[in-house]
Amino acid sequence: MSALGTVEQWTDSLGRPSLRRLDGTTECPECGKEVQLWAETVEWTEDGKPSDYGPPEGICCGLLLMDDGEFLQCFVLPVFDERSCRKCGCTDDCACPGGCWWVGEDLCSACAGEALDLA
Known part of the structure; x- marks a missing residue:
């Protein structure tokens, strides 16, 4: 993966991902899809949905990056009114x-399964 510049990782008061991303796209090293790098902060509504935006048509995941720009994991951004996992967003x-x-x-x-593995 090429250098992507500064990427900040945020969480809100409930620990949910709230990410500021870079403009542009790159290939996700985990799922292989071309993904959009966000240049905005994800805000969450009281019912647990991201507010004021949805992912672009045809793009279902983004990249969650550590501060040094190294790949950490694929993160799915849920679309409004679509069933999504409370933990990973699939x-x-x-x-x-x-x-x-x-x-x-x-x-x-x-x-x-992750929860069972920890028990």
């Missing part, structure tokens, strides 16, 4: 790498 149309299924109204099998 949706019906954009599952976790390797696949997942719903084990609860807002929890996917990949994240439920």
